[in-house]
Amino acid sequence: MQCQRRHLLALAVAAPALSGCASLAALGPPPPWLAGLPERVELAAVPFVEQARFHCGPAALAMVAGAAGVEVSADALADWAFLPAREGALQVEMLAAARRQGLLAVVLPGELRALLVELAAGHPVVVLQNLGLAISPRWHYAVAIGYDAAARELLLRSGAEPRQRMAWFTFERTWARGGRWAFAALPPGRLPATAREPEAVQAAIGFERVASPAQVLHAWTAVHARWPDNLPAAIGLANAQVGQGRLAEAAQVLAQAAAQHDSAAAWHNLAQVHLRRGERDAAADAARRALAAADRGGADARWRDAALAVLREATR
Numbered sequence: 001m002q003c004q005r006r007h008l009l010a011l012a013v014a015a016p017a018l019s020g021c022a023s024l025a026a027l028g029p030p031p032p033w034l035a036g037l038p039e040r041v042e043l044a045a046v047p048f049v050e051q052a053r054f055h056c057g058p059a060a061l062a063m064v065a066g067a068a069g070v071e072v073s074a075d076a077l078a079d080w081a082f083l084p085a086r087e088g089a090l091q092v093e094m095l096a097a098a099r100r101q102g103l104l105a106v107v108l109p110g111e112l113r114a115l116l117v118e119l120a121a122g123h124p125v126v127v128l129q130n131l132g133l134a135i136s137p138r139w140h141y142a143v144a145i146g147y148d149a150a151a152r153e154l155l156l157r158s159g160a161e162p163r164q165r166m167a168w169f170t171f172e173r174t175w176a177r178g179g180r181w182a183f184a185a186l187p188p189g190r191l192p193a194t195a196r197e198p199e200a201v202q203a204a205i206g207f208e209r210v211a212s213p214a215q216v217l218h219a220w221t222a223v224h225a226r227w228p229d230n231l232p233a234a235i236g237l238a239n240a241q242v243g244q245g246r247l248a249e250a251a252q253v254l255a256q257a258a259a260q261h262d263s264a265a266a267w268h269n270l271a272q273v274h275l276r277r278g279e280r281d282a283a284a285d286a287a288r289r290a291l292a293a294a295d296r297g298g299a300d301a302r303w304r305d306a307a308l309a310v311l312r313e314a315t316r
Contacts, residue, residue: 041116043146048162051074056142061074063124065101099207103187104191106200108184110180126185129178144182156171187218251274268307283314287310
């Protein structure tokens with residue numbers, strides 16, 4: 001993906017520059033979806049990193065990392081988020097590079113309101129734009145740092161510009177051609193305001209592959225707190241608690257999830273935790289429940305052998 005240093009040139013789709021009261025009045029009343037949002041937001045404390053050639057991805061990552069309290073250079077991030085053969089960075093590398101810096105990178109809904117809500121919550125957002133056309137793309141990562149609802153403008157740190165003002169209409173067109181892809185990268189104890197359940201769970205799963213045990217525990221605690229009925233979040237939290245030696249808390253989380261979902265995976269994990277705590281009768285009971293759930297078939301069937309092994313260990 002090629003990243004551009006120069007400002008977005010006037011395109012056929014570009015809206016005219018806004019200036020003066022008459023121009024703003026011509027925009028009409030604010031759309032209903034702006035209700036409840038501040039009229040203006042600017043996250044001025046987000047550091048600006050000017051991109052090197054083709055390095056808009058590493059530059060964008062360095063900016064959001066700095067905003068989250070992680071000091072890392074774009075050059076260092078290029079080792080993780082730059083593919084020379086593509087002259088750019090793919091989305092999966094962007095997310096992975098953020099997670100390697102100890103940040104929970106969560107893909108956001110592709111809606112302008114979601115973007116503005118994140119900014120109002122104090123979260124800068126990495127956005128992927130296509131500054132060219134569908135048949136001749138010019139891919140570019142920028143960081144949204146604010147907006148002006150009255151002027152219908154977005155504020156971006158982009159390329160060589162620390163404070164680019166772009167009309168919403170223009171941004172929407174370039175963002176749509178980029179697949180409306182965006183993400184926020186935050187310390188693992190926090191979640192984006194507009195995060196959706198599947199994307200948050202996937203972010204935590206990806207995060208636990210590279211983060212420290214303490215960071216993983218923070219991430220899963222946040223996800224489980226927001227979606228307490230999510231089975232993978234409960235299992236992820238319990239596994240993280242086990243990793244930190246918090247067996248009693250893990251048993252409580254798993255017991256609730258197992259009873260709610262009657263999940264072979266949850267019952268099996270609960271049996272293992274009981275076994276580690278020396279609670280052999282409780283472990284055997286949980287293992288039998290895991291076997292019963294596995295015998296009903298479906299995705300739970302794959303847990304049968306594991307549950308049977310725990311039952312044998314608990315009853316020998």
